[in-house]
Amino acid sequence: MVIAAKTLSEQAFEIIRERILSTELAPMTPIRQDALADELGISKIPLREALTRLEQQGLLSSHPNRGFTVSALTPEEAEDVFCLRLKLEPEAAGAACLVADDARRDTAISALSGLEAMLRDDPVNAVRYNRNFHLALVQNPLRKQTAHMVERLHLVAERYVRKHLEPAGRNERADREHRDILNAWLARDAATVEAKLTMHLQTTLDELREEVAR
Template sequence: MTLVVQTLSEQIFSLVRDRIISGKIPADVAIRQDALAAELGVSKIPLREALARLEQDGLLLSQANRGFFVRPLNATEVEEVYALRLKIEPDAVAEAAKVATDADKRKAKAALDALDTAANTDKTQVGRLNRAFHMSLVRPLNRQVTIQIVERLNIISERYVGKHLEPAGRDDRAHNEHMALLELWSGGKATEVAALMHQHIAMTLEDLRKQFETEKAHA
């Protein structure tokens, strides 16, 4: 068994991050650091450290003399992030499929099982676990720069994953696509898994485009 020890700042980071992903912290008002620190039972120093990390991850933005705000979801960021994922992630997954060990495949299967469980029991964890599954298909590549770039893009994508799954029926589609990806990847079918990953990301991007266009039209 591996013992995972988190610092206080890391624990706060995880707690606040989950609240941002789930939408519990609104995007249009400054985070009340005094109130949040009191609620969490911590001082403001580790809280500020966690907020600074969340800003680096693209979930928050800071404004002089106003504090930290949740970064609003927007169509421009979607286009940029998903375009970069389309250029990098399919090839990375394909190359990883060629070298994945049996242990890597078990980890990927466990990551998908955890994602499926969360989809039925705790929607607030879906974005994080979706990232964990996608990264499990990339990590065997063992190219740290590529892995870091793909993970960074997936971190930014997490809230958009939640948005994408809002319409009914998309949970089932995502599950089926993930199952197919895992099967191809585990079988070492690099060309096929790259094509399906490209399609998976591209379809999500197209769905998000339509959602933002609909929201804009109704605004």
């Protein structure tokens, strides 16, 4: 069996995606394709493939004769993404905790430990670790498509999560909520997992409604 290396398009996709999620490429920033292709050392064909994939994920927008720009943060998108997360994620996490084996339980514990360490040492860049923790809770061998859909929602939601965690005190509250959710998940208490994760996501959405509108 031969393991294929990542294509240039895949590598460019991952690099640009992380720049968008970290807001190194801020909302509404135009993508200068010539300069970016030179920087990454690739031709414009694999770059355009990567940009098209990012547009499909909702992170870029394209305009005739104007190319690609980083998608804006909007109240409508925040509402859409977090409402979908509320419909899928709590129930998926509750179901996953009932079938999680030791390896998946260890992954969830490690994911929260990594997130807590990043919140102490580098809170600005802790958002990716937040994604890893939430995704660890929904991994379920019986519901792989659900986990995949939740992951796609997280990629779009990540810039909103970053914005939500900007005010002082938000990281500390989120950490307490995450710890409570994990404890219920490890106890295989599906009802409590669903209730606490629903409250966690709903609180985030309620606060985002005001922040993104401003």
